Amino acid sequence: MGKGSALQEGPAGEATRSPWLFHCRVSKQDPVPGDRNCGLGGQVWRPGLSLQLPRSLCFIRESEKVSEPGTGASRAQLHRPSRKVSVLGRLKRACCRLHLSQTSSASCSMRVLLIWSVLLGAALGSEDFVGHQVLRISAANEAQVQKVAELQDLEHLQLDFWRGPARPGSPIDVRVPFPSIQAVKIFLEAHGIGYEIMIEDVQTLLDEEQEQMSAFRARATSTDTFNYATYHTLEEIYDFIDQLVAEHPQLVSKIQIGNTYEGRPIYVLKFSTGGNNRPAIWIDTGIHSREWVTQASGVWFAKKITEDYGQDPTVTSILDNLDVFLEIVTNPDGFAFTHSQNRMWRKTRSRTSGSFCIGVDPNRNWDAGFGKAGASSNPCSDTYHGKTANSEVEVKSIVDFVKNHGNIKAFISIHSYSQLLLYPYGYTSEPAPDQKELHQVAKSAVTALASLYGTKYQYGSIIDTIYQASGSTVDWTYNQGIKYSFTFELRDTGRYGFLLPASQIIPTAQETWLALLTIMEHTQTHPY
Numbered sequence: 001m002g003k004g005s006a007l008q009e010g011p012a013g014e015a016t017r018s019p020w021l022f023h024c025r026v027s028k029q030d031p032v033p034g035d036r037n038c039g040l041g042g043q044v045w046r047p048g049l050s051l052q053l054p055r056s057l058c059f060i061r062e063s064e065k066v067s068e069p070g071t072g073a074s075r076a077q078l079h080r081p082s083r084k085v086s087v088l089g090r091l092k093r094a095c096c097r098l099h100l101s102q103t104s105s106a107s108c109s110m111r112v113l114l115i116w117s118v119l120l121g122a123a124l125g126s127e128d129f130v131g132h133q134v135l136r137i138s139a140a141n142e143a144q145v146q147k148v149a150e151l152q153d154l155e156h157l158q159l160d161f162w163r164g165p166a167r168p169g170s171p172i173d174v175r176v177p178f179p180s181i182q183a184v185k186i187f188l189e190a191h192g193i194g195y196e197i198m199i200e201d202v203q204t205l206l207d208e209e210q211e212q213m214s215a216f217r218a219r220a221t222s223t224d225t226f227n228y229a230t231y232h233t234l235e236e237i238y239d240f241i242d243q244l245v246a247e248h249p250q251l252v253s254k255i256q257i258g259n260t261y262e263g264r265p266i267y268v269l270k271f272s273t274g275g276n277n278r279p280a281i282w283i284d285t286g287i288h289s290r291e292w293v294t295q296a297s298g299v300w301f302a303k304k305i306t307e308d309y310g311q312d313p314t315v316t317s318i319l320d321n322l323d324v325f326l327e328i329v330t331n332p333d334g335f336a337f338t339h340s341q342n343r344m345w346r347k348t349r350s351r352t353s354g355s356f357c358i359g360v361d362p363n364r365n366w367d368a369g370f371g372k373a374g375a376s377s378n379p380c381s382d383t384y385h386g387k388t389a390n391s392e393v394e395v396k397s398i399v400d401f402v403k404n405h406g407n408i409k410a411f412i413s414i415h416s417y418s419q420l421l422l423y424p425y426g427y428t429s430e431p432a433p434d435q436k437e438l439h440q441v442a443k444s445a446v447t448a449l450a451s452l453y454g455t456k457y458q459y460g461s462i463i464d465t466i467y468q469a470s471g472s473t474v475d476w477t478y479n480q481g482i483k484y485s486f487t488f489e490l491r492d493t494g495r496y497g498f499l500l501p502a503s504q505i506i507p508t509a510q511e512t513w514l515a516l517l518t519i520m521e522h523t524q525t526h527p528y
Helices: 075-079 087-100 105-124 142-152 178-190 202-215 234-247 292-308 313-321 332-340 393-405 435-453 473-479 502-525
Strands: 007-009 015-017 038-040 043-046 133-138 160-163 172-176 194-199 252-259 265-271 280-285 323-327 408-416 420-423 458-461 484-490
Touching: 133 178, 142 178, 172 178, 178 194, 202 502, 234 252, 234 265, 234 292, 234 332, 252 292, 252 393, 265 292, 265 393, 280 292, 280 393, 280 502, 292 313, 292 323, 292 408, 292 484, 292 502, 313 323, 313 502, 393 408, 393 473, 408 473, 408 502, 420 435, 420 473, 435 458, 435 484, 435 502, 473 484, 484 502
Parallel strands: 280 323, 280 408, 408 484, 420 458
Antiparallel strands: 007 015, 038 043, 133 172, 133 194, 160 172, 252 265, 265 323, 420 484
8 A cells, every 4th residue: 555645735736845745733942944834922932732632633854754663764754644535534634734824913812713623523523543453463472472462551652453463373453543653663673573563554544445435325225225235324324224124014014122321222033934932043243342244144145134034945944943143233333323323333322431532342341251351451452351240231232132022042152253152161171061063064064155266264263263252142142052052253364364355245144145045054964
Protein backbone atom coordinates (compact mmCIF):
# COMPACT_ATOMS: atom_id res chain seq x y z
CA MET A 1 0.00 0.00 0.00
CA GLY A 2 1.21 3.45 -0.83
CA LYS A 3 3.03 5.66 1.60
CA GLY A 4 1.58 9.04 2.50
CA SER A 5 2.47 12.33 0.90
CA ALA A 6 3.27 15.66 2.50
CA LEU A 7 1.71 17.41 -0.48
CA GLN A 8 -1.42 19.28 0.44
CA GLU A 9 -3.54 21.78 -1.39
CA GLY A 10 -2.85 25.40 -0.56
CA PRO A 11 -5.50 28.11 -0.12
CA ALA A 12 -6.02 28.40 -3.85
CA GLY A 13 -5.87 24.68 -4.52
CA GLU A 14 -2.26 24.64 -5.61
CA ALA A 15 0.05 21.89 -4.37
CA THR A 16 2.29 23.11 -1.56
CA ARG A 17 4.63 21.19 0.67
CA SER A 18 3.64 21.29 4.31
CA PRO A 19 6.10 20.31 7.04
CA TRP A 20 3.19 18.68 8.87
CA LEU A 21 1.35 15.47 8.17
CA PHE A 22 -1.31 16.01 10.83
CA HIS A 23 -2.06 18.89 13.18
CA CYS A 24 -3.86 18.15 16.39
CA ARG A 25 -2.99 20.50 19.21
CA VAL A 26 -3.36 24.22 19.82
CA SER A 27 -0.65 25.38 22.18
CA LYS A 28 1.53 28.42 22.68
CA GLN A 29 5.00 27.71 21.34
CA ASP A 30 8.00 29.56 20.02
CA PRO A 31 7.85 30.27 16.31
CA VAL A 32 9.69 27.92 13.98
CA PRO A 33 11.41 29.37 10.89
CA GLY A 34 9.25 28.76 7.85
CA ASP A 35 6.05 28.10 9.82
CA ARG A 36 3.03 30.30 9.28
CA ASN A 37 1.57 31.29 12.63
CA CYS A 38 -1.49 33.03 13.93
CA GLY A 39 -0.89 35.91 16.35
CA LEU A 40 -3.43 36.28 19.14
CA GLY A 41 -2.96 38.69 22.03
CA GLY A 42 0.74 38.96 21.38
CA GLN A 43 1.16 35.16 21.63
CA VAL A 44 2.33 32.91 18.83
CA TRP A 45 -0.06 29.99 18.27
CA ARG A 46 0.41 26.90 16.19
CA PRO A 47 -2.13 24.27 15.18
CA GLY A 48 -3.26 22.02 17.94
CA LEU A 49 -5.56 21.67 20.91
CA SER A 50 -4.95 21.56 24.65
CA LEU A 51 -7.19 18.51 25.03
CA GLN A 52 -6.35 14.83 25.11
CA LEU A 53 -7.68 13.63 21.79
CA PRO A 54 -7.53 10.18 20.16
CA ARG A 55 -4.02 9.14 19.23
CA SER A 56 -4.99 9.22 15.57
CA LEU A 57 -5.11 13.03 15.84
CA CYS A 58 -1.41 13.29 16.75
CA PHE A 59 1.21 14.49 14.30
CA ILE A 60 4.82 13.96 13.29
CA ARG A 61 7.06 16.42 11.51
CA GLU A 62 8.42 15.29 8.20
CA SER A 63 11.76 16.75 9.26
CA GLU A 64 12.04 14.28 12.16
CA LYS A 65 14.64 11.76 11.09
CA VAL A 66 14.59 8.73 13.34
CA SER A 67 16.44 5.82 11.82
CA GLU A 68 14.70 2.51 11.43
CA PRO A 69 16.84 -0.16 13.10
CA GLY A 70 19.02 -1.85 10.55
CA THR A 71 18.24 0.58 7.73
CA GLY A 72 19.20 4.03 6.61
CA ALA A 73 15.58 5.09 6.20
CA SER A 74 13.79 7.49 8.44
CA ARG A 75 10.68 6.77 10.46
CA ALA A 76 8.71 9.35 8.50
CA GLN A 77 9.73 7.79 5.22
CA LEU A 78 8.86 4.26 6.27
CA HIS A 79 5.76 4.75 8.34
CA ARG A 80 3.98 7.84 7.12
CA PRO A 81 0.20 7.32 7.12
CA SER A 82 -1.46 6.36 3.86
CA ARG A 83 -2.38 9.10 1.43
CA LYS A 84 -5.90 7.73 1.26
CA VAL A 85 -7.68 8.85 4.40
CA SER A 86 -11.21 8.73 5.74
CA VAL A 87 -13.74 11.54 5.44
CA LEU A 88 -12.83 12.46 9.00
CA GLY A 89 -9.16 12.49 8.07
CA ARG A 90 -9.83 14.76 5.11
CA LEU A 91 -11.82 17.07 7.39
CA LYS A 92 -8.87 17.29 9.76
CA ARG A 93 -6.52 18.15 6.91
CA ALA A 94 -8.97 20.75 5.59
CA CYS A 95 -9.24 22.51 8.93
CA CYS A 96 -5.46 22.56 9.23
CA ARG A 97 -5.11 24.09 5.79
CA LEU A 98 -7.72 26.67 6.75
CA HIS A 99 -5.80 27.52 9.89
CA LEU A 100 -2.49 27.85 8.07
CA SER A 101 -3.83 30.01 5.26
CA GLN A 102 -2.71 33.63 5.11
CA THR A 103 -5.45 35.87 6.53
CA SER A 104 -5.72 39.02 8.52
CA SER A 105 -5.19 38.98 12.27
CA ALA A 106 -8.77 40.24 12.73
CA SER A 107 -10.16 36.89 11.50
CA CYS A 108 -7.53 34.82 13.24
CA SER A 109 -9.51 34.24 16.41
CA MET A 110 -12.50 33.10 14.35
CA ARG A 111 -10.33 30.52 12.62
CA VAL A 112 -9.05 29.19 15.95
CA LEU A 113 -12.61 28.89 17.26
CA LEU A 114 -13.55 27.01 14.10
CA ILE A 115 -10.66 24.63 14.57
CA TRP A 116 -11.65 24.06 18.18
CA SER A 117 -15.18 23.11 17.16
CA VAL A 118 -14.12 20.95 14.21
CA LEU A 119 -11.51 19.03 16.18
CA LEU A 120 -13.82 18.56 19.13
CA GLY A 121 -16.32 17.04 16.74
CA ALA A 122 -13.61 14.80 15.35
CA ALA A 123 -12.65 13.69 18.84
CA LEU A 124 -16.23 12.69 19.55
CA GLY A 125 -16.82 11.12 16.16
CA SER A 126 -15.74 7.92 14.46
CA GLU A 127 -12.30 6.66 15.50
CA ASP A 128 -9.61 6.98 12.87
CA PHE A 129 -7.02 4.27 12.17
CA VAL A 130 -4.72 6.19 9.82
CA GLY A 131 -1.23 4.71 9.92
CA HIS A 132 -2.19 1.77 12.16
CA GLN A 133 -0.46 -1.43 11.11
CA VAL A 134 -1.26 -5.07 11.76
CA LEU A 135 1.87 -7.06 12.49
CA ARG A 136 2.18 -10.82 12.41
CA ILE A 137 4.64 -11.80 15.11
CA SER A 138 6.47 -15.13 15.07
CA ALA A 139 7.47 -16.33 18.54
CA ALA A 140 9.84 -19.25 18.08
CA ASN A 141 9.99 -20.46 21.67
CA GLU A 142 8.25 -20.09 25.01
CA ALA A 143 10.56 -17.29 26.14
CA GLN A 144 9.58 -15.23 23.10
CA VAL A 145 5.89 -15.99 23.68
CA GLN A 146 6.25 -14.57 27.19
CA LYS A 147 8.04 -11.49 25.88
CA VAL A 148 5.21 -10.79 23.47
CA ALA A 149 2.76 -11.32 26.32
CA GLU A 150 4.52 -8.51 28.17
CA LEU A 151 3.40 -6.15 25.41
CA GLN A 152 -0.22 -6.88 26.30
CA ASP A 153 0.32 -5.32 29.71
CA LEU A 154 1.71 -2.05 28.30
CA GLU A 155 -1.61 -0.23 28.09
CA HIS A 156 -0.06 3.06 26.95
CA LEU A 157 0.81 1.41 23.63
CA GLN A 158 -2.91 0.76 23.02
CA LEU A 159 -2.23 -2.52 21.23
CA ASP A 160 -5.11 -4.59 19.89
CA PHE A 161 -4.23 -8.29 19.75
CA TRP A 162 -6.30 -9.93 17.05
CA ARG A 163 -4.63 -13.27 17.79
CA GLY A 164 -2.89 -13.31 21.14
CA PRO A 165 0.30 -15.08 22.21
CA ALA A 166 -0.52 -18.72 22.91
CA ARG A 167 2.27 -21.14 22.08
CA PRO A 168 5.51 -21.21 20.06
CA GLY A 169 4.87 -21.32 16.34
CA SER A 170 1.30 -20.00 16.54
CA PRO A 171 0.80 -16.72 14.66
CA ILE A 172 0.34 -13.60 16.79
CA ASP A 173 -1.50 -10.76 15.06
CA VAL A 174 -1.64 -7.31 16.63
CA ARG A 175 -2.95 -3.96 15.46
CA VAL A 176 -0.45 -1.28 16.42
CA PRO A 177 -1.49 2.41 16.53
CA PHE A 178 0.74 4.68 14.48
CA PRO A 179 2.46 6.36 17.48
CA SER A 180 3.43 2.95 18.92
CA ILE A 181 4.81 1.31 15.79
CA GLN A 182 8.47 2.13 16.35
CA ALA A 183 8.41 1.18 20.03
CA VAL A 184 6.87 -2.21 19.25
CA LYS A 185 9.25 -2.99 16.42
CA ILE A 186 12.30 -1.98 18.44
CA PHE A 187 11.08 -4.17 21.32
CA LEU A 188 10.63 -7.17 19.02
CA GLU A 189 13.97 -6.71 17.32
CA ALA A 190 15.76 -6.27 20.63
CA HIS A 191 14.53 -9.71 21.66
CA GLY A 192 15.16 -11.38 18.31
CA ILE A 193 11.45 -11.89 17.63
CA GLY A 194 10.46 -11.95 13.97
CA TYR A 195 7.53 -10.06 12.51
CA GLU A 196 6.02 -9.02 9.20
CA ILE A 197 3.51 -6.37 8.22
CA MET A 198 0.15 -7.94 7.34
CA ILE A 199 -1.77 -4.69 6.92
CA GLU A 200 0.28 -1.57 6.26
CA ASP A 201 -2.50 0.95 6.87
CA VAL A 202 -5.73 -0.18 8.53
CA GLN A 203 -7.57 2.99 7.54
CA THR A 204 -7.01 2.24 3.86
CA LEU A 205 -8.99 -0.99 4.19
CA LEU A 206 -11.68 0.75 6.23
CA ASP A 207 -12.04 3.45 3.58
CA GLU A 208 -12.38 0.81 0.87
CA GLU A 209 -14.95 -1.01 3.00
CA GLN A 210 -17.02 2.15 3.48
CA GLU A 211 -16.82 3.08 -0.19
CA GLN A 212 -18.08 -0.37 -1.14
CA MET A 213 -20.97 -0.12 1.34
CA SER A 214 -21.90 3.34 0.10
CA ALA A 215 -21.94 2.17 -3.51
CA PHE A 216 -24.57 -0.47 -2.69
CA ARG A 217 -26.65 1.36 -0.09
CA ALA A 218 -29.95 1.30 -2.00
CA ARG A 219 -32.77 0.03 0.19
CA ALA A 220 -33.85 -3.49 -0.75
CA THR A 221 -37.54 -3.95 -1.45
CA SER A 222 -37.41 -7.71 -0.82
CA THR A 223 -34.98 -10.40 0.23
CA ASP A 224 -34.52 -11.16 -3.48
CA THR A 225 -33.13 -7.67 -4.15
CA PHE A 226 -31.13 -7.54 -0.91
CA ASN A 227 -27.39 -7.34 -1.62
CA TYR A 228 -25.71 -10.30 0.07
CA ALA A 229 -22.28 -9.28 -1.26
CA THR A 230 -21.85 -6.19 0.89
CA TYR A 231 -21.77 -5.41 4.60
CA HIS A 232 -24.90 -3.98 6.23
CA THR A 233 -25.82 -1.96 9.30
CA LEU A 234 -27.91 -3.25 12.19
CA GLU A 235 -30.97 -1.42 10.88
CA GLU A 236 -30.56 -2.95 7.44
CA ILE A 237 -30.21 -6.44 8.87
CA TYR A 238 -33.27 -5.97 11.08
CA ASP A 239 -35.21 -4.78 8.01
CA PHE A 240 -34.06 -7.91 6.18
CA ILE A 241 -35.33 -10.06 9.06
CA ASP A 242 -38.76 -8.45 8.86
CA GLN A 243 -38.87 -8.89 5.08
CA LEU A 244 -37.89 -12.56 5.32
CA VAL A 245 -40.60 -13.27 7.90
CA ALA A 246 -43.20 -11.45 5.80
CA GLU A 247 -42.26 -13.43 2.70
CA HIS A 248 -42.21 -16.85 4.40
CA PRO A 249 -44.69 -16.73 7.30
CA GLN A 250 -45.30 -20.49 7.19
CA LEU A 251 -41.62 -21.27 7.68
CA VAL A 252 -40.00 -18.34 9.47
CA SER A 253 -40.91 -16.38 12.59
CA LYS A 254 -39.13 -13.71 14.61
CA ILE A 255 -38.64 -14.08 18.35
CA GLN A 256 -37.42 -11.34 20.64
CA ILE A 257 -35.42 -12.98 23.43
CA GLY A 258 -34.47 -9.79 25.27
CA ASN A 259 -33.12 -6.26 25.06
CA THR A 260 -29.50 -5.19 25.05
CA TYR A 261 -27.81 -3.02 27.65
CA GLU A 262 -28.57 0.03 25.51
CA GLY A 263 -32.16 -1.06 24.93
CA ARG A 264 -32.00 -2.58 21.45
CA PRO A 265 -34.15 -5.65 20.75
CA ILE A 266 -32.40 -9.01 20.46
CA TYR A 267 -33.98 -11.05 17.66
CA VAL A 268 -33.78 -14.73 16.79
CA LEU A 269 -35.21 -16.28 13.64
CA LYS A 270 -37.06 -19.57 14.06
CA PHE A 271 -37.29 -21.88 11.06
CA SER A 272 -39.93 -24.53 11.70
CA THR A 273 -42.43 -26.66 9.82
CA GLY A 274 -44.60 -27.13 12.89
CA GLY A 275 -44.83 -29.13 16.08
CA ASN A 276 -44.25 -28.29 19.72
CA ASN A 277 -40.83 -28.18 21.34
CA ARG A 278 -39.18 -30.25 18.65
CA PRO A 279 -35.46 -31.01 18.83
CA ALA A 280 -33.63 -27.92 17.67
CA ILE A 281 -30.36 -26.56 16.34
CA TRP A 282 -29.06 -23.14 17.40
CA ILE A 283 -26.74 -21.01 15.23
CA ASP A 284 -25.45 -17.57 16.26
CA THR A 285 -23.23 -15.09 14.46
CA GLY A 286 -21.62 -11.82 15.50
CA ILE A 287 -21.16 -12.29 19.25
CA HIS A 288 -17.91 -10.37 18.71
CA SER A 289 -19.17 -7.26 16.97
CA ARG A 290 -16.21 -6.47 14.70
CA GLU A 291 -16.35 -9.88 12.99
CA TRP A 292 -18.55 -8.53 10.20
CA VAL A 293 -18.25 -11.51 7.87
CA THR A 294 -20.15 -13.57 10.46
CA GLN A 295 -23.26 -11.38 10.58
CA ALA A 296 -23.14 -11.13 6.77
CA SER A 297 -22.93 -14.92 6.55
CA GLY A 298 -25.84 -15.25 8.97
CA VAL A 299 -27.99 -13.15 6.65
CA TRP A 300 -27.01 -15.39 3.74
CA PHE A 301 -27.79 -18.55 5.77
CA ALA A 302 -31.28 -17.26 6.54
CA LYS A 303 -32.07 -16.67 2.88
CA LYS A 304 -30.52 -20.01 1.90
CA ILE A 305 -32.78 -21.95 4.26
CA THR A 306 -35.91 -20.39 2.77
CA GLU A 307 -34.68 -21.03 -0.78
CA ASP A 308 -33.68 -24.65 -0.21
CA TYR A 309 -36.59 -25.90 1.89
CA GLY A 310 -38.73 -28.02 -0.41
CA GLN A 311 -36.00 -28.01 -3.05
CA ASP A 312 -32.92 -29.51 -1.42
CA PRO A 313 -33.58 -32.93 0.14
CA THR A 314 -31.07 -32.47 2.97
CA VAL A 315 -32.44 -29.10 4.09
CA THR A 316 -36.01 -30.34 3.69
CA SER A 317 -35.36 -33.43 5.80
CA ILE A 318 -33.65 -31.42 8.54
CA LEU A 319 -36.52 -28.91 8.80
CA ASP A 320 -39.15 -31.62 8.65
CA ASN A 321 -37.64 -33.10 11.80
CA LEU A 322 -35.84 -30.28 13.61
CA ASP A 323 -36.32 -26.58 14.27
CA VAL A 324 -33.47 -24.18 13.53
CA PHE A 325 -32.88 -21.00 15.54
CA LEU A 326 -30.61 -18.36 14.01
CA GLU A 327 -29.41 -15.26 15.88
CA ILE A 328 -27.78 -13.11 13.22
CA VAL A 329 -26.67 -10.19 15.41
CA THR A 330 -25.79 -11.60 18.83
CA ASN A 331 -24.20 -8.39 20.10
CA PRO A 332 -26.38 -5.58 18.68
CA ASP A 333 -24.93 -2.73 20.79
CA GLY A 334 -21.37 -3.61 19.85
CA PHE A 335 -22.31 -4.09 16.20
CA ALA A 336 -24.01 -0.69 16.02
CA PHE A 337 -20.91 0.84 17.64
CA THR A 338 -18.63 -0.69 14.99
CA HIS A 339 -20.62 1.22 12.38
CA SER A 340 -20.92 4.53 14.19
CA GLN A 341 -17.73 4.93 16.24
CA ASN A 342 -15.08 2.21 16.27
CA ARG A 343 -14.89 -0.47 13.58
CA MET A 344 -12.55 -2.51 15.77
CA TRP A 345 -14.92 -2.80 18.77
CA ARG A 346 -15.26 -6.38 20.07
CA LYS A 347 -17.14 -6.31 23.36
CA THR A 348 -20.59 -5.39 24.61
CA ARG A 349 -21.30 -1.78 25.60
CA SER A 350 -22.19 -2.22 29.27
CA ARG A 351 -20.68 -0.05 32.00
CA THR A 352 -18.51 -1.46 34.76
CA SER A 353 -18.73 0.26 38.12
CA GLY A 354 -15.40 1.61 39.28
CA SER A 355 -13.94 1.75 35.77
CA PHE A 356 -14.01 4.21 32.89
CA CYS A 357 -13.60 1.30 30.45
CA ILE A 358 -16.67 -0.03 28.71
CA GLY A 359 -17.85 -3.48 27.78
CA VAL A 360 -17.39 -7.17 28.51
CA ASP A 361 -16.17 -9.92 26.21
CA PRO A 362 -19.41 -11.89 25.68
CA ASN A 363 -17.43 -15.00 24.83
CA ARG A 364 -15.77 -14.99 28.27
CA ASN A 365 -18.96 -14.30 30.24
CA TRP A 366 -20.53 -17.77 30.31
CA ASP A 367 -20.65 -19.96 33.40
CA ALA A 368 -18.07 -22.50 32.27
CA GLY A 369 -14.73 -22.09 34.00
CA PHE A 370 -15.71 -18.46 34.49
CA GLY A 371 -12.85 -16.22 35.59
CA LYS A 372 -10.14 -18.84 35.11
CA ALA A 373 -7.07 -18.52 32.90
CA GLY A 374 -7.94 -17.50 29.38
CA ALA A 375 -9.89 -14.37 30.29
CA SER A 376 -9.00 -11.05 31.90
CA SER A 377 -10.15 -9.40 35.13
CA ASN A 378 -9.13 -6.00 33.74
CA PRO A 379 -12.21 -4.05 32.53
CA CYS A 380 -10.06 -2.36 29.89
CA SER A 381 -9.04 -5.66 28.30
CA ASP A 382 -10.75 -6.98 25.18
CA THR A 383 -11.11 -10.33 26.98
CA TYR A 384 -12.60 -8.89 30.20
CA HIS A 385 -14.89 -11.57 31.61
CA GLY A 386 -17.21 -9.28 33.54
CA LYS A 387 -17.92 -9.15 37.26
CA THR A 388 -20.07 -12.28 37.27
CA ALA A 389 -21.01 -15.04 34.86
CA ASN A 390 -23.98 -14.08 32.67
CA SER A 391 -23.65 -10.43 33.70
CA GLU A 392 -24.25 -9.39 30.09
CA VAL A 393 -27.88 -9.33 29.06
CA GLU A 394 -26.86 -10.49 25.59
CA VAL A 395 -25.49 -13.67 27.18
CA LYS A 396 -28.20 -14.08 29.80
CA SER A 397 -30.92 -13.87 27.14
CA ILE A 398 -29.46 -16.89 25.34
CA VAL A 399 -28.92 -18.77 28.61
CA ASP A 400 -32.56 -18.29 29.57
CA PHE A 401 -33.77 -19.25 26.11
CA VAL A 402 -31.71 -22.45 25.99
CA LYS A 403 -32.77 -23.50 29.46
CA ASN A 404 -36.45 -22.75 28.84
CA HIS A 405 -36.42 -24.59 25.52
CA GLY A 406 -34.77 -27.67 26.97
CA ASN A 407 -34.46 -29.60 23.71
CA ILE A 408 -31.61 -28.00 21.78
CA LYS A 409 -29.37 -30.72 20.36
CA ALA A 410 -26.72 -28.73 18.51
CA PHE A 411 -25.29 -25.29 19.27
CA ILE A 412 -23.04 -23.60 16.73
CA SER A 413 -21.42 -20.22 17.45
CA ILE A 414 -19.74 -18.55 14.48
CA HIS A 415 -16.73 -16.22 14.77
CA SER A 416 -13.91 -14.99 12.56
CA TYR A 417 -11.05 -15.23 11.74
CA SER A 418 -8.47 -18.11 11.46
CA GLN A 419 -10.30 -20.87 9.56
CA LEU A 420 -10.92 -23.21 12.46
CA LEU A 421 -13.67 -25.56 13.62
CA LEU A 422 -13.49 -26.05 17.36
CA TYR A 423 -15.26 -28.06 20.03
CA PRO A 424 -15.02 -28.11 23.88
CA TYR A 425 -13.15 -27.57 25.99
CA GLY A 426 -11.42 -24.23 26.18
CA TYR A 427 -11.09 -23.72 29.92
CA THR A 428 -9.62 -27.12 30.78
CA SER A 429 -7.31 -29.61 29.13
CA GLU A 430 -9.58 -32.42 30.28
CA PRO A 431 -11.00 -34.02 27.11
CA ALA A 432 -14.72 -33.74 26.55
CA PRO A 433 -16.46 -37.10 27.11
CA ASP A 434 -17.67 -37.04 23.50
CA GLN A 435 -14.39 -35.86 22.03
CA LYS A 436 -13.96 -38.79 19.67
CA GLU A 437 -17.34 -38.24 18.03
CA LEU A 438 -16.96 -34.45 17.99
CA HIS A 439 -13.58 -34.79 16.33
CA GLN A 440 -15.01 -37.01 13.61
CA VAL A 441 -17.93 -34.67 12.97
CA ALA A 442 -15.54 -31.72 12.76
CA LYS A 443 -13.35 -33.61 10.29
CA SER A 444 -16.34 -34.39 8.07
CA ALA A 445 -17.52 -30.78 8.25
CA VAL A 446 -14.20 -29.21 7.23
CA THR A 447 -13.89 -31.76 4.42
CA ALA A 448 -17.28 -30.67 3.09
CA LEU A 449 -16.28 -27.01 3.47
CA ALA A 450 -13.06 -27.49 1.53
CA SER A 451 -14.87 -29.26 -1.32
CA LEU A 452 -16.20 -25.96 -2.72
CA TYR A 453 -13.21 -23.60 -2.93
CA GLY A 454 -10.41 -25.62 -1.34
CA THR A 455 -10.37 -23.51 1.83
CA LYS A 456 -8.40 -25.35 4.50
CA TYR A 457 -9.55 -25.43 8.12
CA GLN A 458 -7.88 -26.82 11.19
CA TYR A 459 -10.08 -28.56 13.76
CA GLY A 460 -9.85 -29.80 17.33
CA SER A 461 -10.60 -28.77 20.88
CA ILE A 462 -10.36 -25.08 21.72
CA ILE A 463 -7.52 -25.40 24.20
CA ASP A 464 -5.43 -27.69 21.99
CA THR A 465 -6.03 -25.88 18.71
CA ILE A 466 -5.75 -22.20 19.60
CA TYR A 467 -5.43 -21.27 23.28
CA GLN A 468 -6.97 -21.56 26.71
CA ALA A 469 -10.23 -19.61 26.91
CA SER A 470 -12.51 -19.63 29.93
CA GLY A 471 -16.18 -18.67 30.04
CA SER A 472 -16.84 -19.46 26.37
CA THR A 473 -20.20 -20.12 24.77
CA VAL A 474 -19.80 -23.70 23.61
CA ASP A 475 -18.14 -24.87 26.83
CA TRP A 476 -21.29 -23.78 28.66
CA THR A 477 -23.67 -25.33 26.12
CA TYR A 478 -21.76 -28.61 26.18
CA ASN A 479 -21.94 -28.68 29.97
CA GLN A 480 -25.71 -28.18 29.63
CA GLY A 481 -25.90 -31.47 27.77
CA ILE A 482 -25.84 -30.11 24.20
CA LYS A 483 -23.46 -32.66 22.74
CA TYR A 484 -22.93 -31.09 19.33
CA SER A 485 -21.43 -27.80 20.44
CA PHE A 486 -19.08 -26.19 17.92
CA THR A 487 -17.36 -22.87 17.25
CA PHE A 488 -16.36 -21.75 13.77
CA GLU A 489 -13.64 -19.22 13.01
CA LEU A 490 -14.31 -18.16 9.42
CA ARG A 491 -11.99 -16.68 6.78
CA ASP A 492 -9.25 -15.70 6.53
CA THR A 493 -5.96 -16.66 8.17
CA GLY A 494 -4.69 -13.12 8.64
CA ARG A 495 -4.15 -11.32 5.35
CA TYR A 496 -7.20 -9.18 6.10
CA GLY A 497 -8.24 -10.52 9.51
CA PHE A 498 -11.41 -8.81 10.72
CA LEU A 499 -11.42 -6.60 7.61
CA LEU A 500 -12.27 -9.31 5.10
CA PRO A 501 -13.23 -7.70 1.76
CA ALA A 502 -16.92 -7.84 0.93
CA SER A 503 -16.07 -9.80 -2.22
CA GLN A 504 -15.42 -12.78 0.06
CA ILE A 505 -18.74 -12.70 1.92
CA ILE A 506 -20.69 -15.00 -0.37
CA PRO A 507 -17.86 -17.53 -0.92
CA THR A 508 -17.32 -17.64 2.84
CA ALA A 509 -21.02 -18.20 3.51
CA GLN A 510 -21.34 -20.81 0.76
CA GLU A 511 -18.50 -22.98 2.01
CA THR A 512 -19.49 -22.59 5.65
CA TRP A 513 -23.02 -23.66 4.78
CA LEU A 514 -21.71 -27.03 3.58
CA ALA A 515 -20.04 -27.55 6.97
CA LEU A 516 -23.21 -26.50 8.79
CA LEU A 517 -25.27 -28.97 6.77
CA THR A 518 -22.87 -31.73 7.75
CA ILE A 519 -23.26 -30.94 11.46
CA MET A 520 -27.04 -30.50 11.22
CA GLU A 521 -27.50 -33.73 9.28
CA HIS A 522 -25.38 -35.62 11.80
CA THR A 523 -27.48 -34.14 14.62
CA GLN A 524 -30.66 -35.34 12.89
CA THR A 525 -29.38 -38.85 12.24
CA HIS A 526 -27.79 -39.32 15.67
CA PRO A 527 -30.51 -38.46 18.19
CA TYR A 528 -29.72 -38.60 21.88
